[in-house]
Amino acid sequence: MKVSLVTYTNEPERTVAAAARLCYSPVGIEEILEQMEKEKIETFIQKLLDLNHLSPFEHASFTFAIEGISRALTHQLVRHRLASYSQQSQRYVVEQNFNFIIPPTISGNNEALKVYQEVLRTVKEGYLKLVAMGIPAEDARYLLPNASETKIVVTMNARELLHFFEVRLCTRAQHEIRKLALKMLEELRKVAPVLFKKAGPLCETRGVCFEGPMSCGKLKAKT
Amino acid sequence: MKVSLVTYTNEPERTVAAAARLCYSPVGIEEILEQMEKEKIETFIQKLLDLNHLSPFEHASFTFAIEGISRALTHQLVRHRLASYSQQSQRYVVEQNFNFIIPPTISGNNEALKVYQEVLRTVKEGYLKLVAMGIPAEDARYLLPNASETKIVVTMNARELLHFFEVRLCTRAQHEIRKLALKMLEELRKVAPVLFKKAGPLCETRGVCFEGPMSCGKLKAKT
Amino acid sequence: MKVSLVTYTNEPERTVAAAARLCYSPVGIEEILEQMEKEKIETFIQKLLDLNHLSPFEHASFTFAIEGISRALTHQLVRHRLASYSQQSQRYVVEQNFNFIIPPTISGNNEALKVYQEVLRTVKEGYLKLVAMGIPAEDARYLLPNASETKIVVTMNARELLHFFEVRLCTRAQHEIRKLALKMLEELRKVAPVLFKKAGPLCETRGVCFEGPMSCGKLKAKT
Amino acid sequence: MKVSLVTYTNEPERTVAAAARLCYSPVGIEEILEQMEKEKIETFIQKLLDLNHLSPFEHASFTFAIEGISRALTHQLVRHRLASYSQQSQRYVVEQNFNFIIPPTISGNNEALKVYQEVLRTVKEGYLKLVAMGIPAEDARYLLPNASETKIVVTMNARELLHFFEVRLCTRAQHEIRKLALKMLEELRKVAPVLFKKAGPLCETRGVCFEGPMSCGKLKAKT
Numbered sequence: 001m002k003v004s005l006v007t008y009t010n011e012p013e014r015t016v017a018a019a020a021r022l023c024y025s026p027v028g029i030e031e032i033l034e035q036m037e038k039e040k041i042e043t044f045i046q047k048l049l050d051l052n053h054l055s056p057f058e059h060a061s062f063t064f065a066i067e068g069i070s071r072a073l074t075h076q077l078v079r080h081r082l083a084s085y086s087q088q089s090q091r092y093v094v095e096q097n098f099n100f101i102i103p104p105t106i107s108g109n110n111e112a113l114k115v116y117q118e119v120l121r122t123v124k125e126g127y128l129k130l131v132a133m134g135i136p137a138e139d140a141r142y143l144l145p146n147a148s149e150t151k152i153v154v155t156m157n158a159r160e161l162l163h164f165f166e167v168r169l170c171t172r173a174q175h176e177i178r179k180l181a182l183k184m185l186e187e188l189r190k191v192a193p194v195l196f197k198k199a200g201p202l203c204e205t206r207g208v209c210f211e212g213p214m215s216c217g218k219l220k221a222k223t
Numbered sequence: 224m225k226v227s228l229v230t231y232t233n234e235p236e237r238t239v240a241a242a243a244r245l246c247y248s249p250v251g252i253e254e255i256l257e258q259m260e261k262e263k264i265e266t267f268i269q270k271l272l273d274l275n276h277l278s279p280f281e282h283a284s285f286t287f288a289i290e291g292i293s294r295a296l297t298h299q300l301v302r303h304r305l306a307s308y309s310q311q312s313q314r315y316v317v318e319q320n321f322n323f324i325i326p327p328t329i330s331g332n333n334e335a336l337k338v339y340q341e342v343l344r345t346v347k348e349g350y351l352k353l354v355a356m357g358i359p360a361e362d363a364r365y366l367l368p369n370a371s372e373t374k375i376v377v378t379m380n381a382r383e384l385l386h387f388f389e390v391r392l393c394t395r396a397q398h399e400i401r402k403l404a405l406k407m408l409e410e411l412r413k414v415a416p417v418l419f420k421k422a423g424p425l426c427e428t429r430g431v432c433f434e435g436p437m438s439c440g441k442l443k444a445k446t
Numbered sequence: 447m448k449v450s451l452v453t454y455t456n457e458p459e460r461t462v463a464a465a466a467r468l469c470y471s472p473v474g475i476e477e478i479l480e481q482m483e484k485e486k487i488e489t490f491i492q493k494l495l496d497l498n499h500l501s502p503f504e505h506a507s508f509t510f511a512i513e514g515i516s517r518a519l520t521h522q523l524v525r526h527r528l529a530s531y532s533q534q535s536q537r538y539v540v541e542q543n544f545n546f547i548i549p550p551t552i553s554g555n556n557e558a559l560k561v562y563q564e565v566l567r568t569v570k571e572g573y574l575k576l577v578a579m580g581i582p583a584e585d586a587r588y589l590l591p592n593a594s595e596t597k598i599v600v601t602m603n604a605r606e607l608l609h610f611f612e613v614r615l616c617t618r619a620q621h622e623i624r625k626l627a628l629k630m631l632e633e634l635r636k637v638a639p640v641l642f643k644k645a646g647p648l649c650e651t652r653g654v655c656f657e658g659p660m661s662c663g664k665l666k667a668k669t
Numbered sequence: 670m671k672v673s674l675v676t677y678t679n680e681p682e683r684t685v686a687a688a689a690r691l692c693y694s695p696v697g698i699e700e701i702l703e704q705m706e707k708e709k710i711e712t713f714i715q716k717l718l719d720l721n722h723l724s725p726f727e728h729a730s731f732t733f734a735i736e737g738i739s740r741a742l743t744h745q746l747v748r749h750r751l752a753s754y755s756q757q758s759q760r761y762v763v764e765q766n767f768n769f770i771i772p773p774t775i776s777g778n779n780e781a782l783k784v785y786q787e788v789l790r791t792v793k794e795g796y797l798k799l800v801a802m803g804i805p806a807e808d809a810r811y812l813l814p815n816a817s818e819t820k821i822v823v824t825m826n827a828r829e830l831l832h833f834f835e836v837r838l839c840t841r842a843q844h845e846i847r848k849l850a851l852k853m854l855e856e857l858r859k860v861a862p863v864l865f866k867k868a869g870p871l872c873e874t875r876g877v878c879f880e881g882p883m884s885c886g887k888l889k890a891k892t
Contacts, residue, residue: 004698004699006684006687006698006702007678007679007680007681007684007728008678008679009676009677009678009679009730009732010676010677010678010679011676012676015675015676015732018675018822019732019755019822020755022734022755022756022757022820022821022822023755023756023757023758023761024758024761024762025757025762026757026762026763026765026766028736028820029673029675029734029736029820029822030673030734033675033734050656050658051656051657051658052656053656055753055754055755056755058753058824059676059732059753059755059822059824061678061730061824061826063678063684063688063728065691065698065699065702067697067698070365071298071369072313072364072365074298075294075297075298075301078298078301078302079301079308081304081305082304084724084727084728084826085302085724086688086689086691086692086724086725086728087691087692088691088692088694088695089692089693090295090369091397092692092693093693093694093695094695096695097695100365101365102365103358103362103365105358105359105362106353106358106362106365109356109358111356112353112356112358115349115352115353115356116349116353116365116366118349119345119346119348119349119366120366122342122345122346123342123345123346123368125342126338126339126341126342127342129338130329130335130338130339133332133334133335133338135326135328135329135332135335136328138397139326139328139329141295141369142293142295142323142324142325142326142329142339142368142369142370143339143342143343143368143369143370144368144369145346145365145366145367145368145369146294146313146364146365146366146367146368147365147366151691151697151698152691153687153688153691153698153728155727155728155730155826157730157753157824174314174361206654207654208652208653208654210496210497210498210499211497212496212497227475227476229461229464229475229479230455230456230457230458230461230505231455231456232453232454232455232456232507232509233453233454233455233456234453235453238452238453238509241452241599242509242532242599243532245511245532245533245534245597245598245599246532246533246534246535246538247535247538247539248534248539249534249539249540249542249543251513251597252450252452252511252513252597252599253450253511256452256511273879273881274879274880274881275879276879278530278531278532279532279599281530281601282453282509282530282532282599282601284455284507284601284603286455286461286465286505288475288476288479290474290475307501307504307505307603308501309465309466309468309469309501309502309505310468310469311468311469311471311472312469312470315469315470316470316471316472317472319472320472374468374474374475375468376464376465376468376475376502376505378504378505378507378603380507380530380601429877430877431875431876431877433719433720433721433722434720435719435720516811517744517815518759518810518811520744521740521743521744521747524744524747524748525747525754527750527751528750531748536741536815537843546811547811548811549804549808549811551804551805551808552799552804552808552811555802555804557802558799558802558804561795561798561799561802562795562799562811562812564795565791565792565794565795565812566812568788568791568792569788569791569792569814571788572784572785572787572788575784576775576781576784576785579778579780579781579784581772581774581775581778581781582774584843585772585774585775587741587815588739588741588769588770588771588772588775588785588814588815588816589785589788589789589814589815589816590814590815591792591811591812591813591814591815592740592759592810592811592812592813592814593811593812620760620807
């Protein structure tokens with residue numbers, strides 16, 4: 001899995017802090033922007049998080065290029081609707097590389113891995129046969145598995161990202177999307193450490209857990 | 224493919240027409256609702272369509288139960304973000320039926336069909352072996368193909384539906400989602416014929432086509 | 447203020463419960479819908495709320511006609527973006543009635559009320575003079591105050607409504623929008639008592655309060 | 670009216686072009702980004718516009734600080750729901766400056782201007798009296814007119830901006846929001862000339878006009 005932050009809103013933290021400040025201030029925006037020293041930004045953003053006043057976080061937007069992930073993952077990912085996606089098409093791009101993602105429970109089990117790879121070999125051969133017979137790629141791809149590698153460009157704003165981390169960094173999320181969330185957060189902390197300082201699953205950010213009987217128990221153990 | 228309209232906003236056409244009328248009228252909403260005779264509703268909705276004043280169409284919402292479609296289709300479908308989805312989970316529901324969708328280019332080609340079904344038999348066996356070995360369903364499903372049957376409940380409002388039909392009833396859309404769109408439209412016309420009277424691809428609704436060199440040529444042929 | 451629920455999704459509670467059930471069940475949707483007895487619906491919806499699994503609540507949509515509210519309120523209201531609005535236009539409808547909303551702090555203070563009403567009389571006269579001079583209504587309305595009565599049709603789904611109540615039933619919300627939220631909730635409980643049984647401010651629904659130093663203290667008092 | 674583009678996504682044009690290219694290409698994103706020469710970007714973006722393939726435009730986001738506009742304008746502006754707003758609050762900021770926007774039809778008419786300014790003087794005095802009596806600012810503001818100056822930070826992505834320009838650069842839009850749209854477009858063309866090269870009202874971008882009998886006739890005149 002390869003996750004890179006390819007671009008983002010310039011000065012994301014200053015922007016979020018200044019936008020929020022405007023709501024409560026009679027002075028103009030440029031004056032606010034100028035007066036925002038680094039320390040002030042940090043204190044102010046922490047206050048916004050404490051007050052759950054998250055709408056200003058929407059002004060900072062982040063764009064990731066993600067490769068080496070499965071279509072199982074992207075079917076989950078694109079369910080986050082407050083985001084923008086550009087994904088490699090299986091309709092227009094004829095499969096050539098046949099890279100497949102292997103879940104850890106399978107890669108760590110020799111017998112399972114053997115079954116897995118044999119099936120995928122059959123799938124690959126079947127797909128190529130269909131294409132050779134003149135079946136359009138968009139139809140031959142019906143054979144391609146959830147495991148198929150895909151590439152996607154994703155843009156989310158900081159508010160949606162905080163929400164994404166709350167649900168996808170939970171131990172109940174599937175391993176692959178959780179790994180993706182961790183890598184995205186790592187990248188974000190390099191360029192906007194204050195905005196994402198406390199990003200995490202709900203149990204960490206809000207001290208609540210809704211997983212009921214399926215909870216990992218971490219929160220309960222603490223209290 | 225089975226598409227049923229399970230529920231929707233009561234009196235969708237009267238609601239849309241009355242909401243729109245309110246924008247331009249000094250009188251109260253109940254008075255407007257009462258005075259809306261059937262004919263008036265029809266004339267008024269047609270006018271809204273002509274003026275491209277579509278926001279009132281958002282007040283009418285329609286919920287479909289859809290079965291017998293592929294995960295290839297739902298990965299396309301859920302990219303429509305102004306909609307609500309509840310989909311059968313491959314993480315929580317262990318595959319038992321192994322129903323697979325077959326594209327017409329394959330079902331109509333004996334040789335291709337044979338390849339297709341053999342691959343799917345191997346996939347089924349592989350999946351069951353992995354599950355028997357104790358691999359969790361959420362990981363074994365990495366083998367499951369785009370062809371896998373899924374079930375989904377979808378809610379869209381009439382404005383989004385009109386947009387959905389503009390792009391998915393185009394001959395350039397993939398056959399399966401186009402078939403779905405046709406069936407949805409058929410259901411809608413039974414309960415809200417006026418709202419969806421002129422629903423169709425962009426070439427029909429607006430007399431424009433953006434498909435460039437890939438256009439089917441229907442529009443050009445007309446003019 | 448007059449709030450009426452003019453229409454909504456048929457069988458909203460059965461729909462939400464059935465959509466949610468589909469996610470975890472191998473059987474078809476119609477079978478699920480049929481098997482949903484009343485009691486089961488109630489237990490199931492309560493479970494969804496406990497697990498914070500709110501996406502199925504989006505399938506039920508509710509449309510309100512609201513009159514006798516101020517433009518101050520609607521400027522706040524339309525900031526809820528996951529909703530649909532049709533509002534009486536001040537551009538196209540020339541003001542005739544000059545109904546103005548009076549906040550309770552003013553109606554309960556004779557001296558203040560006198561000032562308030564005198565100013566509004568001047569505003570009314572000024573507006574009428576401008577219109578008589580041939581100034582277009584859309585420009586004369588620049589004189590009209592936040593207090594001006596407006597009418598609006600609003601559609602929200604049950605998930606967004608639950609969120610709306612969390613923030614607008616808080617004692618920190620402004621009195622007018624809080625009163626609106628209360629009246630909306632009252633209407634909803636007549637037709638979907640299970641969905642909205644526990645709707646309320648965050649302190650009641652989740653046992654958390656983010657208002658910091660401006661908190662009303664109710665939650666703290668409890669614990 | 671003062672409109673400044675305070676921040677935006679770095680390299681907006683390269684980002685949009687690369688994201689779009691990914692959909693149709695088997696190679697990786699970094700390779701695509703590197704190979705995107707300036708000329709290529711321009712050709713490619715033009716092609717996307719021609720094909721109405723606008724989703725990649727969502728990856729570029731732009732943030733404006735806007736001052737010297739009326740609350741009449743912002744009530745229209747915030748109806749664009751695919752955007753983020755942080756607005757100066759009339760609840761928390763006690764009015765001090767009493768700056769009021771004057772529509773051109775009034776500023777250009779001495780008699781009307783006199784009426785307008787007299788009314789506003791009365792409003793100002795009334796508001797100050799109420800505040801002096803201890804009425805909370807959030808209630809005293811019910812007297813404040815649509816003309817009241819406000820400040821707002823707005824973020825939209827390039828796709829939504831193109832839509833915003835289609836409807837708000839139309840001569841049928843109200844003068845103030847049209848002026849705002851023009852100033853925003855001017856700023857955007859300094860940093861992303863290719864993305865916004867052909868931005869304009871629907872008649873210019875798509876050669877269609879839906880204004881019916883209220884159309885300005887420009888399009889008809891052409892053909």
